[in-house]
Amino acid sequence: MDATRNTVLEAWMAEHGHSSNSLADAVNGALGRLTGRTGGLDGSSIRSWKAGRVKWPKSATRKALEDVTGLPAVALGFVPRGRTSLTPPPQEGPDMKRRTLFGGIAAAAAAAAAPGTSPRRIGMSDVDRLRTRFAEVIASDHRHGGQLGIEQRAATLANEALNLQNAGSATQRVRSSLYACAASFRSSAMWAAIDGRRYDDAKGHMREAQGLAEMSGDQAIKFRIWSHTGTMYRHMGRPSDALAANDVARNLHITRRDPLFACLGHARQAATYGLTGDTAAVQRALGCAQDALERADPALARPVWMAAVSDGAELETLALAAHLRLGNFEQAETHAHQSLTLLRPQMRRDRAINITRLAAAQLGQGDIELAVATAVKVPSDIAAQHARVTRMLQEFGAALPATAAGSPAVRTWAEHAAAWRTTA
Structure with missing residues (x-):
């Protein structure tokens, strides 16, 4: 029996401090969010997984486990039915x-x-x-x-x-x-x-x-590469190149076969239009993205990197970026809250970026104290070590004095920023 043990799952549980009972509780909670009914797993269920007695959990349970861990079932040592065992x-x-x-x-x-x-x-x-x-x-x-x-x-x-x-x-x-x-x-x-x-x-x-x-x-990986290319040019401040790269991604056949890829293509195009200041184009692209998301089949198998698109988090994130660029701070704040609700717990980098964008949206509306209170929620390790987050927080700090000169909130932020910079 030892030869069939799921040592990958055991290693993941040990790394993340999960006992059999605590993982069962986490998966039951995820099942509840997925199906509306809390799951019935207990510690003995997880021990059966670890022992290899259950090699491929039921579909809803697998999806719940993947939501908890952020990994596909095969990456956790499970073997699909009808397949020989993966190399231990x-x-x-x-x-x-x-x-x-x-x-x-x-x-x-x-x-x-x-x-x-x-x-x-x-x-x-x-x-x-x-x-x-x-x-x-x-x-x-x-x-x-x-x-x-x-x-x-x-x-x-x-x-x-x-x-x-x-x-x-x-x-x-x-x-x-x-x-x-x-x-x-x-x-x-x-x-x-x-x-x-x-x-x-x-x-x-x-x-x-x-x-x-x-x-x-492979159409999916072609889409990812061209879509990333568009994002790269957007971050470099080259919107014409970004739009052209996004068009290559959006014109691939996969966007017609699977509306979820079309959703991501339209959403990233919207973020680029935000850079150009074209409000009508942003609204049009976001509308197309939302329509594609609603048409997408949630049960379709997709690459692991599409997870945040399927639950709507990526669309809200890109809508936030677009409206923030346009100066539509109230709409940006709404999308920020929605994205933070949808983002999975393991997506720490995306959460930190969107907390920073939320703070910028609140600052844009003149809510100084609230903006600073939001910005200090960014984890200090990400603030100090992630180049994009660091720059965004620096821009936030630079905008504060012009908006709220003499405010105690400015001093609060300066003291906080000095503290996380020492960890860089």
């Missing part, structure tokens, strides 16, 4: 697991190249291992965002996915999937660089990602 992961910590994966891939490549040996067969189990690592990169991005370590790890994994192409024989489906994995990792490296305001590095990752995506033929 090592029981060491995350860094050791990554080293083991890389070592295994390198060994496979060496074995394939060694004279007198039969070439290894590369299969979907290898792709599944890479997809598990991709889910981990996404989870790290949600928690921390923009960090150089995330960028470097994603770029390394992209290279490892490419190394597998030469490590043995494979079907065309497997080879296309490996290119898609490499493009996915490279797109995450690109996003981390954008989020950290390392734009030259982001452009290099972008070019790599675009080429890999073309070789994969």
Whole structure:
């Protein structure tokens, strides 16, 4: 029985301080929010998961567990019905697991190249291992965002996915999937660089990602890369380039097959129109995004990075960004509150950004004390270490004296900002 234990789930629970009973309670609560009826899991249910007696929980339970953890079920060690077991992961910590994966891939490549040996067969189990690592990169991005370590790890994994192409024989489906994995990792490296305001590095990752995506033929990852490209140019203050890149994403076939991708495309276009000051275009794009969200099938399987789009959080976030740029501070505040309600707890980076935007919207309405009270809620570690949040808070602090010269709130903010800067 020990050979079938779900050691990945056990490791996740240990890392996040969950007992069997506390995880059962968390999943039951998530089930209640999903279905309107609290789940009936208890500690023995979770122990059955850990022991491997339950390899693939029921669909609603899986979705609730994914909401709690921020990871897909396969990344937590569960195996879909009708599939053979995934390769058992090592029981060491995350860094050791990554080293083991890389070592295994390198060994496979060496074995394939060694004279007198039969070439290894590369299969979907290898792709599944890479997809598990991709889910981990996404989870790290949600928690921390923009960090150089995330960028470097994603770029390394992209290279490892490419190394597998030469490590043995494979079907065309497997080879296309490996290119898609490499493009996915490279797109995450690109996003981390954008989020950290390392734009030259982001452009290099972008070019790599675009080429890999073309070789994969994967429409979803093509959309992600071009959509990220639009976001990069928007952050760089180049709205014409941003609109052009967004148009490439929005014209991909996947936006017609799945309205949720159309929703994200329209919402990101709205945020760019906010940069141009075109109020009518912003309203039109947001209306199209909302319509697409309402038409999207919530049960459709999608990439892990689309989670915030499916629950509406990303649409509210981008509507907030657009209205804040237009100076529609009251509307921006409304969207800020809605986004903070919808964002999942593990999305710490997005929450910090939207708290900062909420403070800016309140300051724009002259609510000085409230704005400062909001801004100080940004966690100090993110305020000090996330380049985009740091800059936004600096802009907030610079705007305060012009709005409220002599106000005690200005001194309060100055003291608070000095404290978090010491942790940088």
